[in-house]
Amino acid sequence: MRVRRLNNILHRDFGYFFAGTTVIYAISGLAVNHLDDWNPSFIINRQAIQAEKLDSRDAVSTQWVMSVLEPLGEHDNYRSYDFPTSKKVKIYLCEGTVFINIINVTGEYETVRRRPFFYQINTLHLSPKKFWLVFSDVFCVSLILICVTGLFVLNGRNGITGRGAVLAGAGVLVPIFFLLTL
Amino acid sequence: MNLLVYKRAIFAAIALLLVTAVGCSDSILPAASTPAVKVVASGNKAATDDSTSSSSAIVEGKVGVLLVSHGSHSEQWRKMLTQIETTVQDEVIRGGLIAGIKSSFMEYTEPTIATRLKEFDQEGFAHVIIVPILLTVSSHSFDDIPVIAGQKEDHATLETLKLEGTEIYKPRAKVTLAPLLDFPDVLERNVARRVQDQSDDPANEGIVLVAYGSEPYDEEWKELLNGVSNKVRELTGVDASEYCWCGHIAHYKSEPTEKAIAKILGQKKTAIVIPVLVAVDEMFQGKIIGGAIKNVDQNDRIRYRYDSILPDDNINRWVIQISRKLATELLNPPVTTASNE
Numbered sequence: 047m048r049v050r051r052l053n054n055i056l057h058r059d060f061g062y063f064f065a066g067t068t069v070i071y072a073i074s075g076l077a078v079n080h081l082d083d084w085n086p087s088f089i090i091n092r093q094a095i096q097a098e099k100l101d102s103r104d105a106v107s108t109q110w111v112m113s114v115l116e117p118l119g120e121h122d123n124y125r126s127y128d129f130p131t132s133k134k135v136k137i138y139l140c141e142g143t144v145f146i147n148i149i150n151v152t153g154e155y156e157t158v159r160r161r162p163f164f165y166q167i168n169t170l171h172l173s174p175k176k177f178w179l180v181f182s183d184v185f186c187v188s189l190i191l192i193c194v195t196g197l198f199v200l201n202g203r204n205g206i207t208g209r210g211a212v213l214a215g216a217g218v219l220v221p222i223f224f225l226l227t228l
Numbered sequence: 229m230n231l232l233v234y235k236r237a238i239f240a241a242i243a244l245l246l247v248t249a250v251g252c253s254d255s256i257l258p259a260a261s262t263p264a265v266k267v268v269a270s271g272n273k274a275a276t277d278d279s280t281s282s283s284s285a286i287v288e289g290k291v292g293v294l295l296v297s298h299g300s301h302s303e304q305w306r307k308m309l310t311q312i313e314t315t316v317q318d319e320v321i322r323g324g325l326i327a328g329i330k331s332s333f334m335e336y337t338e339p340t341i342a343t344r345l346k347e348f349d350q351e352g353f354a355h356v357i358i359v360p361i362l363l364t365v366s367s368h369s370f371d372d373i374p375v376i377a378g379q380k381e382d383h384a385t386l387e388t389l390k391l392e393g394t395e396i397y398k399p400r401a402k403v404t405l406a407p408l409l410d411f412p413d414v415l416e417r418n419v420a421r422r423v424q425d426q427s428d429d430p431a432n433e434g435i436v437l438v439a440y441g442s443e444p445y446d447e448e449w450k451e452l453l454n455g456v457s458n459k460v461r462e463l464t465g466v467d468a469s470e471y472c473w474c475g476h477i478a479h480y481k482s483e484p485t486e487k488a489i490a491k492i493l494g495q496k497k498t499a500i501v502i503p504v505l506v507a508v509d510e511m512f513q514g515k516i517i518g519g520a521i522k523n524v525d526q527n528d529r530i531r532y533r534y535d536s537i538l539p540d541d542n543i544n545r546w547v548i549q550i551s552r553k554l555a556t557e558l559l560n561p562p563v564t565t566a567s568n569e
Binding site: 082087088125130131133136138139140141142143145147156158160165168169172173174175 | 365370381382383384387388390391392393444445447448479
């Protein structure tokens with residue numbers, strides 16, 4: 047009886063303590079699970095653009111770059127430009143870039159901004175550093191503890207010897223099924 | 229009883245908030261208020277962090293070579309890359325022009341570029357020649373490597389590297405970036421050799437080249453693969469070829485490879501599938517290309533070796549040549565004559 051009481055206290059208090067972190071990891075997990083459908087960390091906007099005609103790569107100048115940036119409203123955000131290949135010029139902005147093909151002067155204007163909330167939680171989830179690394183390790187071990195103690199919260203027909211055994215067994219079978227079939 | 233539970237919950241929530249705040253204090257600040265690049269040592273100023281506090285003085289003319297590859301979770305992949313360093317080391321440092329050579333990875337594992345650049349600083353190197361072991365232009369060669377080495381600031385690259393937890397380090401040593409592998413015809417000869425190894429009836433065979441690809445440099449990658457295809461056809465006598473992508477641009481899926489193989493099998497009796505990938509990675513050569521072959525009907529008509537561009541003596545020779553050439557240029561810069569008006 048004393049063991050069960052201790053079990054339930056541990057389950058309850060660890061559950062309370064790690065509730066917020068569990069939600070953070072769960073939301074971030076959902077977000078990065080669908081990388082093919084969206085960028086969970088950045089809001090990327092792309093726009094096709096047409097620049098003023100150029101005679102050659104040598105004709106690329108700050109003045110020409112400004113003529114590209116003016117209609118985009120990025121005049122004040124200009125930082126520098128360089129040439130990734132002989133046919134392309136890349137213009138660097140404070141929060142984006144402009145890529146232009148020198149031959150046909152078509153290009154793409156791209157802005158990259160952090161997706162609020164998701165960028166922060168994804169950083170915590172994907173690249174844990176320093177104290178957060180330690181804390182997230184503690185969190186993982188605690189999740190196991192919460193899970194195991196959760197199995198023994200109740201006794202009787204709704205406990206691990208009854209309904210609990212059926213549900214816990216079914217829960218284990220799901221990943222085993224996918225491991226065997228995928 | 230209920231009051232006690234609430235008190236405990238509130239205590240737990242406060243503790244959680246505090247720990248979370250410490251953990252993410254760097255990432256929750258708005259971009260504008262934090263420097264995008266964490267430059268640990270800059271220019272010729274003395275290094276300030278622990279890792280470089282024991283750095284020795286710069287030895288003028290001391291040149292080092294840093295081989296940089298993409299990096300992979302695959303140990304086999306990493307071994308193939310570090311093997312280059314082992315193979316070329318003696319030849320690169322022979323003659324004393326270059327004092328040291330090291331290997332590094334851009335992603336996933338140590339030693340990272342930052343780790344190696346710190347070591348070069350600690351050992352007093354004045355110049356570091358970065359030799360990317362990458363096929364052709366991509367965001368990795370044009371943006372990631374220069375940004376990681378503190379040579380350039382690009383907002384999108386900085387943000388992505390920060391999210392990935394990649395360390396950025398601007399060394400005291402001057403950094404020179406070598407051209408990419410597509411500079412000479414190393415790749416064409418490599419692919420032709422690998423096709424010839426599997427070819428016995430060129431008239432009835434077609435080639436499928438599977439490369440990583442790059443979204444922002446799609447045109448350049450197509451040009452590279454077209455060039456390689458044409459040259460390989462000329463060298464091997466196989467007159468049909470297709471190429472496809474298997475990297476990020478293809479969402480790491482097998483379908484593009486399946487389609488390319490099916491196209492060749494529609495024209496020829498046999499398809500020879502060649503991974504135009506630097507080294508062997510279980511995910512690419514195994515899961516993606518191997519998976520595509522499994523899914524194609526009549527896959528007994530496919531010839532496929534689980535191989536890669538490496539190992540290749542021509543690449544080793546290219547690394548030696550480019551390192552020595554750039555070191556010579558660094559130590560003996562061309563003399564410019566002042567105009568007499």
